[in-house]
Amino acid sequence: xxxxxxxxxxILFVIGHLLGNLQxxxxxxxxxxxxxxxxxxxxxLWIIRAILLIDVLAHIYYTVRLAIENRRARPESYRRKDVxxxxxxxxxxxxxxxxxxxxxxxxxxxxSIRAIDPRFAALPxxxxxxxxxxxxxxxxxxxxxxxxxxxxxxxxLALHLxxxxxxxxxxxxxxxxxxxxxxxxxxxxxAWLLFVGYSSIPAAVLLGWVHLRSHS
Amino acid sequence: xxxKLKIWRQPSAASKGELxxxxxxxxxxxxxxxxxxxxxxxxxxKSGEEPVAFDSDCREGICGTCSLTINGxxxxxxxxxxxxxxxxRQFKDGETITVEPFRVRxxxxxxxxVINRGALDRIVQAGGFISARTGSxxxxxxxxxxKHNSDLAMEAAACIGCGACAAACPNASAMLFTSAKISHxxxxxxxxxERSRRVxxxxxxxxxxxxxNCTNTYECEAVCPAEISASFIAKMxxxxxxxxxxxRLGE
Ligand code: HEM
Ligand code: SF4
Ligand code: FES
Numbered sequence: 204x205x206x207x208x209x210x211x212x213x214i215l216f217v218i219g220h221l222l223g224n225l226q227x228x229x230x231x232x233x234x235x236x237x238x239x240x241x242x243x244x245x246x247x248l249w250i251i252r253a254i255l256l257i258d259v260l261a262h263i264y265y266t267v268r269l270a271i272e273n274r275r276a277r278p279e280s281y282r283r284k285d286v287x288x289x290x291x292x293x294x295x296x297x298x299x300x301x302x303x304x305x306x307x308x309x310x311x312x313x314x315s316i317r318a319i320d321p322r323f324a325a326l327p328x329x330x331x332x333x334x335x336x337x338x339x340x341x342x343x344x345x346x347x348x349x350x351x352x353x354x355x356x357x358x359x360l361a362l363h364l365x366x367x368x369x370x371x372x373x374x375x376x377x378x379x380x381x382x383x384x385x386x387x388x389x390x391x392x393x394a395w396l397l398f399v400g401y402s403s404i405p406a407a408v409l410l411g412w413v414h415l416r417s418h419s
Numbered sequence: 420x421x422x423k424l425k426i427w428r429q430p431s432a433a434s435k436g437e438l439x440x441x442x443x444x445x446x447x448x449x450x451x452x453x454x455x456x457x458x459x460x461x462x463x464x465k466s467g468e469e470p471v472a473f474d475s476d477c478r479e480g481i482c483g484t485c486s487l488t489i490n491g492x493x494x495x496x497x498x499x500x501x502x503x504x505x506x507x508r509q510f511k512d513g514e515t516i517t518v519e520p521f522r523v524r525x526x527x528x529x530x531x532x533v534i535n536r537g538a539l540d541r542i543v544q545a546g547g548f549i550s551a552r553t554g555s556x557x558x559x560x561x562x563x564x565x566k567h568n569s570d571l572a573m574e575a576a577a578c579i580g581c582g583a584c585a586a587a588c589p590n591a592s593a594m595l596f597t598s599a600k601i602s603h604x605x606x607x608x609x610x611x612x613e614r615s616r617r618v619x620x621x622x623x624x625x626x627x628x629x630x631x632n633c634t635n636t637y638e639c640e641a642v643c644p645a646e647i648s649a650s651f652i653a654k655m656x657x658x659x660x661x662x663x664x665x666x667r668l669g670e
Contacts, residue, residue, distance in 0.1 A: 269632050273590035276524050276631035282427075282438055285491030287498065287587070289636035294539045294589055296634060372633040376657030378650040 206269065207374035210367050215273060217360070221400045228407070229328075231337035231416055235329050238336040256274045263304065269378035270297045282328035294368040299363040306356035313343060339409050341415050350405035420446045420507055423515040424459065426471055428531055431601040436528070438517065446508060448505035452495065453478060453485065455507055456518075458598035472531040478503040480644055483581030483608040485532055488519040493583035493642040522587035523594070525628045536582050538628040541595060543580075545624035547600040549609050568606045575603035577645040584639035584647075590631030595639040596656035597625045599647045605658055611628075615670075622659055 223241075228234040241248055309319075317323040322342055329335045344350045369390030370377065382387070407413045421444045429436025443459050450458070454477050460470035465491045476484040485502040489495030510516060511512030520528050525538040564572075576599075584595035601618050610617070631650055640649040 269634070273592070273634075276591035276629055277448035277522055278524050279522055281488060281521070281522055282425075282490060285490040287492060287638060289589060290636040293634065293636040300565035366635070373635045373649070373653045374633075374656060376653050376655075376660060378653030380650065381651065388426055 205265045209265070209308055210371050212258045213262065213334060214364065217364075217397060220399060224288045224404055225400060227337060227340055227404055227413060229336070230330055232331065234337050234340075235260035235333040235335060237332065242334075243387050244253070259307070263300070266297065266300060279405035292362045293370070293389035296363060298364060303356060303363060306352070306359075309352070310356075313349075314339065338415055340404065341413060342350045342407040347409060350409050353405045354402045357398050357401040358366075361394040361399045362403060364397065365395075368393055420448055420510070422446065422455075422507075422513070424509065425515060425626040426532070427519045428471070429518045429528055430469075430530065432527055432529060436531075437518075446507050448506070450504040451478070451509045452487075452489065452507065453503050453504065472529075472533045473493055474501055474533050479581055480504045483579035483644075486521045486582055486586065488521060488586060490517055493521060494581070494644055499644050499646045501579070501583075504644070515519065516518055516664075521575045523580055523582070523585045523591040523593075523630070525591070525630050526582060526585070534582075536580070538630070539580050539582055539593065541628060542593070542597055542621050542624045543600060546613065546620035547604070549604060549613060551609065562608055564608060565594055572603050572606040575599045575647065575651055576605065578603075578643075578647050579645055581644060583642050583644065585630060587638045587642040588631065588633075589636055589638060590634055592631040592633045592639075593625055593628075594652045594655065595649060597621055597642060598651040599645075601658060602651045602654050605654070607612045614658070617666055618658040619666060622655070627639040645665065 223237055224234075226237050245252075292299070313319040314323075317339075319341065323339050326335045326338055326342075329337070344353070367390075369383075369387045371385055372383070404413075421442070424441040424443060425438045425514055425561060426441060427436055428439045430622040440606060441459060441463075443455065443462070446455055446458065453473070457554060466586065474484045476482040478485070479545045481499040481501060482525055483501070487502040489502060489505070492498075494500060494502045495509070497505045497509050511643060518532065520526075520532045522533050523534075527535055578599035580596065582593070582596065585591050585593040588595075601621055601659075604617060605614050633651075635649075637649050
């Protein structure tokens with residue numbers, strides 16, 4: 204129940220975040236302006252951040268407790284165990300979630316706290332006087348290592364959500380003979396769309412489609 | 420047909436078990452799996468070895484006693500069917516077949532393949548009944564029940580309490596069993612009076628028994644010999660949420 208509700212909030216966040224980030228394809232003015240708008244929210248932004256932080260912590264706390272209880276429920280494992288129906292994604296929620304956590308920490312260190320790359324803090328403001336998020340993203344993703352890690356993390360996000368984005372209906376008690384199989388397919392499509400959407404940014408930078416623009 | 424068998428042998432609850440190898444020959448394709456084990460046991464008795472302990476009763480898929488994990492699947496590969504409804508023609512000649520007990524902490528092993536499924540009984544005792552005056556059966560049509568509800572209740576009532584759902588579940592969760600018992604009574608007028616108390620009591624007992632928690636992998640419904648649908652688990656989640664809300668509001 205708590206896992207489902209906290210998970211749904213995270214899903215809403217990843218949709219919003221993706222839509223925000225895709226504005227990079229519309230050029231520096233768009234994305235920098237968007238970032239500026241976010242910052243102008245002031246206290247509201249901090250409230251949203253606090254809610255997300257509490258939400259992530261609650262999600263992790265309850266899922267880890269769940270996983271420990273579940274492991275205890277079968278102290279001696281089967282010598283041979285065949286899977287009949289459970290999907291790969293559903294059996295690997297903990298590991299995909301854990302690697303996502305590592306990703307989230309790195310992601311915040313890199314783009315929010317800007318502790319990974321010294322160039323980010325030193326970036327000049329763009330001509331409109333906004334913080335230059337555009338150049339920061341391009342600089343960040345020029346490294347194949349960073350981009351590779353992002354794409355890998357987004358793959359795991361899609362895996363996590365290909366189960367989670369339909370599984371939460373069941374947890375909340377919503378199940379219907381016609382709708383549930385369709386929700387399961389829709390959840391998978393949704394998850395892989397997220398993967399394509401998010402991965403398109405580092406991929407486009409690596410391929411040179413999105414590049415630094417000089418201000419003048 | 421000839422088979423190589425790897426069977427879990429464990430002399431007692433406290434001792435350590437292991438898979439032991441056996442060979443069995445000239446088995447007719449129409450022998451049932453449990454008959455094949457009977458034949459093996461006769462061979463073992465003749466050679467002075469302790470026979471393999473396994474449970475069975477009805478041998479027609481209605482009692483739920485034959486709790487075997489065969490080749491890594493609860494009740495073996497012939498879903499939906501209990502282990503006693505499995506025939507040797509399902510296997511290839513010369514195949515190696517692994518036989519293990521249901522492995523769930525709440526189903527302690529008594530000996531070899533025999534487990535104690537008392538945890539399921541205690542879940543039912545925690546509310547899986549209706550309190551009613553007994554006596555001669557009432558007139559059948561005196562309580563009207565919509566066809567849709569009686570069909571669904573029948574579907575849920577088909578659960579034979581075998582425990583395969585918990586055995587197959589990656590989390591050793593017994594939610595399919597518990598949800599079937601809860602839904603069966605929640606769908607019928609006779610079950611209304613104790614509806615909230617039932618779901619709260621049974622879910623608490625299920626947790627207290629040390630079963631795991633459902634993460635919606637649906638492995639349970641894939642092995643269930645009674646074809647209980649995991650949609651009953653959603654119904655149980657719903658019933659539980661409503662009942663605990665009512666409970667908290669003091670109703
Ligand atoms: C950061 C570390 C994370 C860990 C350790 C983690 C772990 C888990 C686990 C163990 C489950 C339960 C398994 C299940 O219900 O099948 C789960 C469910 C779920 N997770 Fe995560 N997760 C993490 C991050 C995320 C993120 C970032 C999102 C969304 C963007 C997310 C969304 C979901 C959803 C929607 C569910 C399904 C809830 C349900 O079925 O009731 N999780 N997670
Ligand atoms: S729900 Fe199915 S698998 Fe579980 S105890 Fe009942 S009959 Fe057995
Ligand atoms: S022996 Fe009764 S169900 Fe198998």
